[in-house]
Amino acid sequence: MQGVDRDYDPGFSPQPTPPRKGWQRPQQTAQKPKRDPAPSRLAYRLHRMWLTPYFRRLTRVGLPAFLFAFLSLLWLSDDDRRASLAGGLTGMVEAVQNRERFMVKVMTIDGASGPVDKALRMMLPVDLPASSFDIDLDQLRSDILMLDAVRDVELRIKPDGVLAAKVIERQPMLLWRHARGIEQLDETGHRVASVTDRAVRSELPLIAGEGADKVAREAIQIFAAAGPMLPRVRGLQRVGERRWDLVLDRGQRIMLPANGPVAALERVIVLNQAEDMLGRDISVVDMRDGTRPVARVGIAAQNEIRAFQGRPLLGPDGRELPQDEDKKS
Amino acid sequence: MKDLYQQQRAMRNMRQAALQRGVIAVLDIGSSKVACFVLQFDGPGVYRETDGVGPMAGQTNFRVIGAATTRSRGVRFGEIETMAETERAIRTAVQAAQKLAGVRVDHAIACIAGARPASYGLAGDAPLKNGKVGQGDIAHVLASCEVPDFGRGRQVLHAQPVNFMVDGRSGLMDPREHSGQSLGVDMHVLTVDGDAIDNLIHVIRRCDMELAGVASGSYMSALSSLVEDEQELGAACVDMGGGATGVSIFVRKHMIFADAVPMGGDLVTQDIAKGLKVPMAVAERLKTLNGGVEATGRDDRDLIELGGETGDWETDRRTVSRADLIGIMRPRVEEILEEVAAILDAAGFDHMPSQQVVLTGGGSQIPGLDGLAARMLGRNVRIGRPLRIHGLPHQLTGPNFASAVGLALFAAHPQDEWWDFEMPAETYPARSLRRAYRWFRNNW
Numbered sequence: 001m002q003g004v005d006r007d008y009d010p011g012f013s014p015q016p017t018p019p020r021k022g023w024q025r026p027q028q029t030a031q032k033p034k035r036d037p038a039p040s041r042l043a044y045r046l047h048r049m050w051l052t053p054y055f056r057r058l059t060r061v062g063l064p065a066f067l068f069a070f071l072s073l074l075w076l077s078d079d080d081r082r083a084s085l086a087g088g089l090t091g092m093v094e095a096v097q098n099r100e101r102f103m104v105k106v107m108t109i110d111g112a113s114g115p116v117d118k119a120l121r122m123m124l125p126v127d128l129p130a131s132s133f134d135i136d137l138d139q140l141r142s143d144i145l146m147l148d149a150v151r152d153v154e155l156r157i158k159p160d161g162v163l164a165a166k167v168i169e170r171q172p173m174l175l176w177r178h179a180r181g182i183e184q185l186d187e188t189g190h191r192v193a194s195v196t197d198r199a200v201r202s203e204l205p206l207i208a209g210e211g212a213d214k215v216a217r218e219a220i221q222i223f224a225a226a227g228p229m230l231p232r233v234r235g236l237q238r239v240g241e242r243r244w245d246l247v248l249d250r251g252q253r254i255m256l257p258a259n260g261p262v263a264a265l266e267r268v269i270v271l272n273q274a275e276d277m278l279g280r281d282i283s284v285v286d287m288r289d290g291t292r293p294v295a296r297v298g299i300a301a302q303n304e305i306r307a308f309q310g311r312p313l314l315g316p317d318g319r320e321l322p323q324d325e326d327k328k329s
Numbered sequence: 330m331k332d333l334y335q336q337q338r339a340m341r342n343m344r345q346a347a348l349q350r351g352v353i354a355v356l357d358i359g360s361s362k363v364a365c366f367v368l369q370f371d372g373p374g375v376y377r378e379t380d381g382v383g384p385m386a387g388q389t390n391f392r393v394i395g396a397a398t399t400r401s402r403g404v405r406f407g408e409i410e411t412m413a414e415t416e417r418a419i420r421t422a423v424q425a426a427q428k429l430a431g432v433r434v435d436h437a438i439a440c441i442a443g444a445r446p447a448s449y450g451l452a453g454d455a456p457l458k459n460g461k462v463g464q465g466d467i468a469h470v471l472a473s474c475e476v477p478d479f480g481r482g483r484q485v486l487h488a489q490p491v492n493f494m495v496d497g498r499s500g501l502m503d504p505r506e507h508s509g510q511s512l513g514v515d516m517h518v519l520t521v522d523g524d525a526i527d528n529l530i531h532v533i534r535r536c537d538m539e540l541a542g543v544a545s546g547s548y549m550s551a552l553s554s555l556v557e558d559e560q561e562l563g564a565a566c567v568d569m570g571g572g573a574t575g576v577s578i579f580v581r582k583h584m585i586f587a588d589a590v591p592m593g594g595d596l597v598t599q600d601i602a603k604g605l606k607v608p609m610a611v612a613e614r615l616k617t618l619n620g621g622v623e624a625t626g627r628d629d630r631d632l633i634e635l636g637g638e639t640g641d642w643e644t645d646r647r648t649v650s651r652a653d654l655i656g657i658m659r660p661r662v663e664e665i666l667e668e669v670a671a672i673l674d675a676a677g678f679d680h681m682p683s684q685q686v687v688l689t690g691g692g693s694q695i696p697g698l699d700g701l702a703a704r705m706l707g708r709n710v711r712i713g714r715p716l717r718i719h720g721l722p723h724q725l726t727g728p729n730f731a732s733a734v735g736l737a738l739f740a741a742h743p744q745d746e747w748w749d750f751e752m753p754a755e756t757y758p759a760r761s762l763r764r765a766y767r768w769f770r771n772n773w
Contacts, residue, residue, distance in 0.1 A: 041420070043424075
């Protein structure tokens with residue numbers, strides 16, 4: 001027995017240690033499968049579908065647009081909602097427009113006479129104070145220019161809520177009497193205002209006749225040329241919309257030609273100064289013939305001549321008076 | 330061979346359609362990883378010769394806009410083993426690449442590494458009727474090749490005319506318009522198991538994509554890792570993948586031989602797992618971090634913690650020296666290289682003018698492999714990395730992506746295959762309108 005154990009020496013063995021027969025390893029629990037992500041077929045297909053350009057565009061643009069349109073139309077299909085939406089919108093716009101910054105409080109008018117001033121204030125479409133958004137300056141200006149008395153107007157909204165209007169009025173230069181009444185005209189012949197009576201603006205020269213307003217400028221020139229005769233001038237009459245008759249007091253009349261009436265008038269004035277023609281009994285001086293003046297002698301002078309010649313006298317209408325009557329008288 | 334012609338023609342048309350659309354996916358379904366590149370073709374004109382860029386091996390007209398890689402599942406020895414798992418892996422890679430690219434891809438070009446490739450050199454000869462080589466004559470001579478019995482269930486993967494001869498003038502690349510009396514052709518045909526191709530088509534179709542081309546994995550990695558001179562002068566490319574090691578021989582810019590060894594890096598991992606009694610994942614980590622094939626004295630003192638999650642402290646605290654690890658890996662790597670050497674011998678690589686061997690693939694990253702391979706293969710050996718292609722992220726430019734990069738180049742510039750030429754008129758049905766059209770075109 002001892003011999004068996006003779007070689008026993010702990011820690012030493014002449015032979016290499018035989019491989020151990022696999023010690024008892026702890027039994028492995030079934031290992032969890034490692035995380036091994038792979039897309040499922042569905043996920044894969046959806047992903048591919050998502051990468052399809054048309055589908056992508058449809059989903060990202062078409063679908064939201066459709067939903068938005070659908071929902072908004074659904075919401076708008078109710079009348080009350082539509083009304084409240086419109087009300088809300090206009091309210092919002094007005095809230096902005098009616099801010100203090102935009103309000104027009106005063107209207108100042110420069111260069112307008114009393115009636116025009118009043119008319120302008122009447123023409124303002126809104127009551128002040130009002131928002132400047134409510135005042136359409138272009139429209140207002142064109143409205144104001146429709147007034148005959150206003151030649152030009154400049155409108156602007158100044159800071160601090162001032163609507164400033166600078167008005168240039170028409171200056172009446174002539175009175176025009178026609179079938180419908182008497183009107184004041186400016187130098188271009190545009191109507192300024194009506195007058196009820198000649199005496200209201202007695203300082204203005206008077207013209208008469210149809211179409212006289214269209215040649216107002218010529219009329220003014222004639223009046224200017226008539227300087228020395230002016231105290232005697234009653235007015236100018238347009239004849240046949242063609243030429244002028246200068247009407248003087250005492251029923252005298254100077255018929256001016258259609259062409260060059262001023263020159264003709266100046267000729268008459270020279271004649272008058274030289275020979276005191278108009279102081280005599282001449283009813284009409286006819287300047288229509290350019291070569292010479294033709295004078296029509298007045299009834300009284302004619303009668304005097306006739307009486308001197310022994311011919312029947314003329315009545316005030318220019319006809320011969322019957323002889324017997326003449327004898328009676 | 331006619332239905333093959335039609336099938337490959339259909340794939341070519343699909344590739345054309347994909348190029349028209351401008352986006353195509355490249356799928357490298359390997360045993361250890363599945364890589365997917367999404368290529369965008371912007372057409373010619375992006376770079377011009379006047380810019381000083383040059384053709385750059387024809388890779389200037391495409392760009393990688395999405396690239397993703399995932400752990401492979403269900404692939405063994407370069408062949409699909411579990412369809413559903415492989416489909417999941419492909420889905421993962423494709424979805425990630427698509428997401429990166431931001432476009433949907435409908436066409437894929439895939440490569441198959443295993444499936445027992447077999448190379449055949451065929452020769453054909455046909456007289457020239459017109460005394461001049463026309464388009465129809467090329468079709469004739471290609472059809473006149475004597476086709477050996479490939480065996481049951483074999484499918485032709487590549488059929489490339491590598492050489493044309495006109496009246497004994499050999500070495501012609503493009504014999505059109507040459508005058509002569511007879512036209513000969515040498516054709517390289519690569520066949521693989523048809524079932525593997527069918528599985529590949531099926532699995533890609535299940536991912537809602539169309540297969541626009543299949544290529545051999547060894548061919549693809551050679552395309553990307555051999556430089557132009559090596560392709561011209563003659564070189565062998567050894568693609569050391571996870572499940573299979575592909576060998577292909579190039580000369581004069583044509584692949585003249587391809588084969589694969591159904592052994593790869595997974596086997597090395599398996600050896601380590603068995604030898605050190607560690608799980609496969611740990612073995613893989615040991616192999617990639619500490620592996621090698623040349624032991625030095627320092628490696629004896631370099632102790633590696635095995636680690637592990639067994640729950641047993643004694644087991645998890647074990648250490649091995651790096652020399653032990655190398656001792657496990659080296660015999661297996663030697664065995665693989667021996668097989669490669671046997672294949673190269675069988676292919677007659679000794680008689681090639683230039684005997685450059687280029688190692689690529691994930692297995693070529695083992696430190697010291699070039700020394701071992703030089704000793705084993707007895708020739709000048711270099712470790713090859715794939716060409717740089719435009720837009721590829723840096724972490725995907727390693728040698729393990731050689732075949733994916735090669736696929737991208739292949740998608741842009743496929744070699745002329747037999748089915749790219751016109752079919753000889755005789756193969757059309759006798760009363761076909763197209764036959765009449767062809768007759769008119771060739772004779773008027």
